[in-house]
Amino acid sequence: MKVLLVFAHPEPRSLNGALRDVAIHELEAQGHEVRVSDLYAEGWKSEVDRADFPSQPPDERLIAVAASKAAFDTGTLTEDVRAEIEKLLWADVLILQFPLWWFGMPAILKGWVDRVFAYGFAYGVGEHSDRRWGDRYGEGTLAGKRAMLIVTAGGWEEHYAARGVNGPIDDLLFPINHGILYYPGYEVLPPFVAYRVDRLAEAGFEAVAERLRERMRTLATTPPIPYRRQNGGDYLIPSMQLRPGLGDPGTSGFGLHADEVATGI
Secondary structure: OEEEEEEOOOOOOOHHHHHHHHHHHHHHHOOOEEEEEEOOOOOOOOOOOHHHOOOOOOOOOOOHHHHHHHHHHHOOOOHHHHHHHHHHHHOOEEEEEEEOEOOEOOHHHHHHHHHHOOEOOOEOOOOEOOOOEOOOOOOOOOOOOEEEEEEEOOOOHHHHOOOOOOOOHHHHHHHHHHHHHHOOOOEEOOOEEEOOHHHOOHHHHHHHHHHHHHHHHOOOOOOOOOEOOHHHHHEEOOOOEEOOOOOOOOOOHHHHHEOHHHHOO
16 A cells, blocks of 8 residues: 655654654555655645745735635645645555644644645535535545544543543544544544653553554554444435434534444444
8 A cells, every 4th residue: 555654743753753663664564655744854834824825916815715726726736735635645545643732733734734635625525515515524535545643642541531631532633533534535543542652661662663563554454433424314414413313312522423333332
């Protein structure tokens, strides 16, 4: 398979850097072709601004969504954005790797998403009618490909458990897994998360590294998170409300959007 790893950590000698190398080495040992976008090393521009749309008249008010659509349709997105889109189309698997900072991804990685997931490429795709609400949430440009997260966290695993003070890790990562990866069509694999990384000794690192190697070995066979497909019949269109009778009556929030039958709940 072809794998794109987007790496977002400012220090190559960090634990994240070591885990990135573990992942790449194992993927290549399994015969996969790997490309890396190292955002800090490449000096990635994170903010969306007028410079992203050089063909827009300078006296015209910037509306980012409209400008993104126009630039994508006319092939005038900036060279760095076009290069990342080409990588996404090339890859069978996308891996986003980052430290969990303030309960989310680093700003540079969010900026990569903001700029690369252009209108007409990752969103704003497909028919909008009383039967469909676009090709998204299980459909779209990137359907048929796989994606996953490699995440490091300083807190204990217990802190991110169902009753942990930080909130469940699956809830914290839902906006990325469901809202960024599943939205344009990726099959999203369960995330790989390493905890208490600030206190990880050599023996602890090797245990984490071996767990990561196993995830890389099973990249093609790991079952994806069974998110509900938007146009698969589970949602009323156009309100996009889950149909009555679906989901555990006691469940609300993010948990409703995974199929409890498929998850065995």
